Amino acid sequence: MKNSLELVFEIGLYTNHEKTLELTMIKDKMIIRDLLDQGCFDNCLVEFSTFSDLEIALNRWLTSIFNQ
Numbered sequence: 001m002k003n004s005l006e007l008v009f010e011i012g013l014y015t016n017h018e019k020t021l022e023l024t025m026i027k028d029k030m031i032i033r034d035l036l037d038q039g040c041f042d043n044c045l046v047e048f049s050t051f052s053d054l055e056i057a058l059n060r061w062l063t064s065i066f067n068q
Helices: 051-066
Strands: 007-013 016-026 029-034 045-048
Touching (some): 029 051
16 A cells, blocks of 8 residues: 655745645645635646746736735
């Protein structure tokens, strides 16, 4: 029986602790969930497997929250 390891990280703004994302890594993909549904991702989440896609998602989120 194989054990699977699921890591969950919280990404947020130091100046506003309510603005956070949850980053989960499962096998070969990662998922970012916007727990407050700030409108920057469809269905409050985005799945990706490359650093480039992570960068795009984080930039989208940062742009969205700084323009509110």
